[in-house]
Amino acid sequence: MSAESVRKALAAAVEAIGGSQRAGQIAxxxxVANALEDRHHLLVQAGTGTGKSLAYLVPALVHGKRVLVATATLALQRQLIERDLPKVQKALEKELGRSISFAVYK
Structure with missing residues (x-):
């Protein structure tokens, strides 16, 4: 997974949700893409409005392996499942040329 493929996918995802890319989000x-590719741990902290959700979801989806995402709140879980992921799924399926699925695990 190249940095360019992640940047292109992120741009498509951000456009799909009607947002704008941020430098911190791209970084x-x-x-995240490097951590997935090199199979190492990563701890990231970022402020409100950085675009964290897409910054971890997009590389995970581009990577093409199963990923578990734990959220701190049900509100964020609901936002991801009901709003962000359906739009990102549609945009990235077109961008990547393959199907993407997601589910809630309780």
Whole structure:
């Protein structure tokens, strides 16, 4: 997974949800992509409005392996499942040329 493929996918995802890319979001997405590719742990902290959700979701989806995402609140879980992921799924399926699925595990 190249940095360029992650940047392109992130741009498509951000556009799909009607947002705008942020420098911190791009840097975080690239760091997550590197951690997934190199199979190492990563701890990231970022402020409100950085675009963290897409910064970790997009590289995970581009990577193409199963990923478990734990949220601190049900509100964030609901936002991801009901709003963000359906839009990102549609955009990235087109961008990546393959199907993407997601589910809630309780």
């Amino acid at each position: 975080m997405a690239e760091a």
